[in-house]
Structure formats: structure tokens, C-alpha cells
Amino acid sequence: xxxxxxxxxxxxxxxxxxxxxxxxxxxxxxxxxxxxxxxxxxxxxxxxxxxxxxxxxxxxxxxxxxxxxxxxxxxxxxxxxxxxxxxxxxxxxxxxxxxxxxxxxxxxxxxxxxxxxxxxxxxxxxxxxxxxxxxxxxxxxxxxxxxxxxxxxxxxxxxxxxxxxxxxxxxxxxxxxxxxxxxxxxxxxxxxxxxxxxxxxxxxxxxxxxxxxxxxxxxxxxxxxxxxxxxxxxxxxxxxxxxxxxxxxxxxxxxxxxxxxxxxxxxxxxxxxxxxxxxxxxxxxxxxxxxxxxxxx
Numbered sequence: 001x002x003x004x005x006x007x008x009x010x011x012x013x014x015x016x017x018x019x020x021x022x023x024x025x026x027x028x029x030x031x032x033x034x035x036x037x038x039x040x041x042x043x044x045x046x047x048x049x050x051x052x053x054x055x056x057x058x059x060x061x062x063x064x065x066x067x068x069x070x071x072x073x074x075x076x077x078x079x080x081x082x083x084x085x086x087x088x089x090x091x092x093x094x095x096x097x098x099x100x101x102x103x104x105x106x107x108x109x110x111x112x113x114x115x116x117x118x119x120x121x122x123x124x125x126x127x128x129x130x131x132x133x134x135x136x137x138x139x140x141x142x143x144x145x146x147x148x149x150x151x152x153x154x155x156x157x158x159x160x161x162x163x164x165x166x167x168x169x170x171x172x173x174x175x176x177x178x179x180x181x182x183x184x185x186x187x188x189x190x191x192x193x194x195x196x197x198x199x200x201x202x203x204x205x206x207x208x209x210x211x212x213x214x215x216x217x218x219x220x221x222x223x224x225x226x227x228x229x230x231x232x233x234x235x236x237x238x239x240x241x242x243x244x245x246x247x248x249x250x251x252x253x254x255x256x257x258x259x260x261x262x263x264x265x266x267x268x269x270x271x272x273x274x275x276x277x278x279x280x281x282x283x284x285x286x287x288x289x290x291x292x293x294x295x296x297x
Contacts, residue, residue, distance in 0.1 A: 039129065044122040044152055048076045049115065075266065079153040080122075084108040093190045093231060095150030096121075124149040130162075130258050137252035139179070139244040140166075144260040147236035152264065155218040157271035159263040160184070160201075160239050163211045163283040169254045176243040176253065177209060183240040184214035188222070188232035195222040195232045201239075204273055210283065214239050215271035263287040 052073045059069055084104040086094075091101050103121040107113055113121070126147050133141035144162055166176040184201035187194050201214035216237070222230045239260075245253060263272040272287035 039126040042125045042127075043119055044076070044124075045115075045118040048073055049118075072266070076153060080107075083153055090231075094233060095123075095148070095189065095191065095235065097150075100150065123152040125152070125262060125264070127260070127262050130260050132256075133240070135253065135256065137245075139242070140176070140253060140256055141240070141242045142256075142258055143238055143240040145236070145238045146262050148234070151233040151235075152218070154264075154266045155233065156265040157215060157217050158234065158265055159204075159213055159215045159272040159274075159287065160237065160260070161211070161213040161263065161272075161274045161285050161287070162239055162241060162258065162260045163208075163285055164241070164243065164256055164258045165210055165283050166243075166245070166253050166256045168251045171254075174245075174249065174251050175209060176245055176256070178212070179242045179244045182212045182214070182242075184212075184216075184237070186216045186234045186237035188220045189235040190222070190230050190232045194235075195230060196220060201237070202271070204271075207274065211274060212239065212241055213272075213274045215273075217271075218265075257283055259283045259285055261285045261287075 051069045054069065056066060059066060083091075083094075084107045086104075088101055091104060096104065100121045103113060103117045106117070107121070126149075128145040128147075130142055130144050133143060135141070142162075142164070144160065146160060164176070165173050167173050182203060184203065185198045186196075186201060188196035188199060199216070199220070201216045204213040204215060207213060214237075216234060218234050220232050220234070222232050224230060243256075245251065265272055274285060274287055
């Protein structure tokens with residue numbers, strides 16, 4: 001049975017809704033929307049804490065039940081417990097610094113962690129503001145970047161989705177088309193070393209003309225020349241899109257509205273896909289599949 005969960009995630013766009021999902025990490029369960037920061041920062045533990053302590057009314061506002069919230073919290077706690085039992089070398093490979101490793105040791109020994117310690121030992125995702133490379137009356141180029149501080153606790157397949165809509169001087173929307181294959185790349189790290197750089201993402205097919213969804217695995221195994229396998233994680237990436245006005249259209253671009261979102265899978269098989277958008281001028285993004293997806297960014 002599919003359930004619709006409504007949530008709020010302000011980037012350059014509007015409210016976004018989704019199917020079979022958990023809410024965004026920092027919003028709507030908290031009041032912050034990123035302030036004046038250059039990027040939108042989401043911490044794994046802060047999301048879980050907000051979900052755990054949310055009132056029934058707050059959860060109902062995003063069409064979420066107490067039982068669903070409890071299951072999500074338990075899944076995180078189980079994954080965190082498994083992560084804490086890894087060796088120092090394995091944790092270093094996942095991007096943990098000395099402070100975070102010491103906290104994980106403390107947890108593994110059965111000691112109680114403070115909120116500050118949990119935050120220090122969990123990953124933060126920074127999704128940077130959508131940037132405009134250039135924009136004229138007939139073409140535009142924009143990109144969206146993201147980066148993890150360390151490997152998140154749950155490592156399945158993630159997605160980065162972007163949607164856009166152009167408007168003329170009268171505020172009327174019209175179609176602008178992708179001119180080249182979107183350039184989506186991911187850099188995979190072990191510790192501070194990048195083993196794979198510029199790895200191509202998988203672009204979901206069959207989408208609206210104004211939509212791109214880049215899918216990629218969180219973990220990737222690198223085999224050294226000596227035959228040693230090294231586990232790497234998707235630390236950062238970028239999605240670049242070029243669009244233009246079709247030659248048959250005389251309308252000029254006055255402005256472009258762009259929305260982007262990072263989808264982090266916490267349960268399920270496969271990568272998050274995006275559903276069809278509402279008729280213009282809506283450019284909402286919804287990840288949907290038989291999985292749980294944290295909509296972030």
C-alpha cells in the first residue's frame with residue numbers, strides 16, 4: 001500500500017510531496033531553512049532526533065504516523081550500532097576523523113552519548129545553492145553540487161534531481177529543452193583519498209522534458225593493481241545542465257525557476273526515481289519507489 005507524505009524543502013522552489021518516504025532531515029520537522037548559508041546542511045542525527053521527538057500533530061502535518069517514525073528511528077539506531085563496531089581503519093576509510101572515531105569507541109563500549117557527540121559522529125550533507133553558469137535570452141546553463149562530510153550510516157543508492165521552467169517577460173511559462181546530455185559526476189573516496197573521480201551517474205529515462213534525475217550507488221569497490229579491494233563512498237558530486245529555446249520558438253527567456261533535491265535511500269532496492277510533475281508553473285520534485293527516501297537539500 002502506498003502512502004503519500006507531504007514535506008517542505010525550500011531550495012529555489014516550492015513545497016514538495018512524495019510517495020513512500022520519510023521527511024527531509026532538517027525540514028519540515030525543524031524551523032530552520034538554511035538561513036544565509038551558502039549551502040543547505042543536513043545532519044543525520046538531527047533528523048532522527050527531530051523525528052523521534054516530534055509531536056503527533058507535527059507528524060500528522062507531513063502525513064506520518066508515530067509507528068512509522070519509530071521504525072525509522074530504530075533502523076538508524078541499528079545501523080549506527082553496526083557502524084560503531086567497525087575497526088579504526090574501516091572508520092577512517094569512511095571519512096571519520098579522530099574525534100568521531102573516539103566517539104564511536106565510546107558508544108561501542110556501552111557508554112551514553114550526548115547530542116553533541118551524536119552530531120559529531122554522524123554525517124552531514126551539504127547541498128549547495130543552485131548556481132547559474134550563464135543565462136541569455138535563448139540559452140542557460142546551471143549546476144547543482146553536493147558533498148558529504150563523511151559516509152552516511154546507511155549506504156544504498158541515492159539520486160540528485162533537478163527541474164526547471166522558463167518564463168517570458170509577461171510571466172508566461174514556455175518550454176526550453178536540454179541541448180546536451182546532462183553532465184553528472186560523482187567522486188568516490190576512501191579516507192581523504194579519491195579513488196574514483198568524475199564517475200558518470202545513471203540518468204533516469206522517460207522523464208518530463210524539464211527534468212533530470214541522476215542516480216548512483218553510495219558505495220563502490222576499487223581494486224588496486226595489487227588486487228586489493230578498497231571500499232569507497234560517494235563523497236561529492238555535481239550535475240550540470242544546459243538548456244536552450246527551440247529555434248521554432250520566438251519567445252525570449254526572461255527568468256528561469258529551478259528546483260533541486262538530493263534523495264538519500266534508507267531502505268529498499270534500486271535508486272530513487274522521480275514522478276511526473278504537475279502542469280506548469282509547478283516544478284515540484286517527488287522521489288517515488290518501493291523504498292524509503294530521505295528528501296534532502
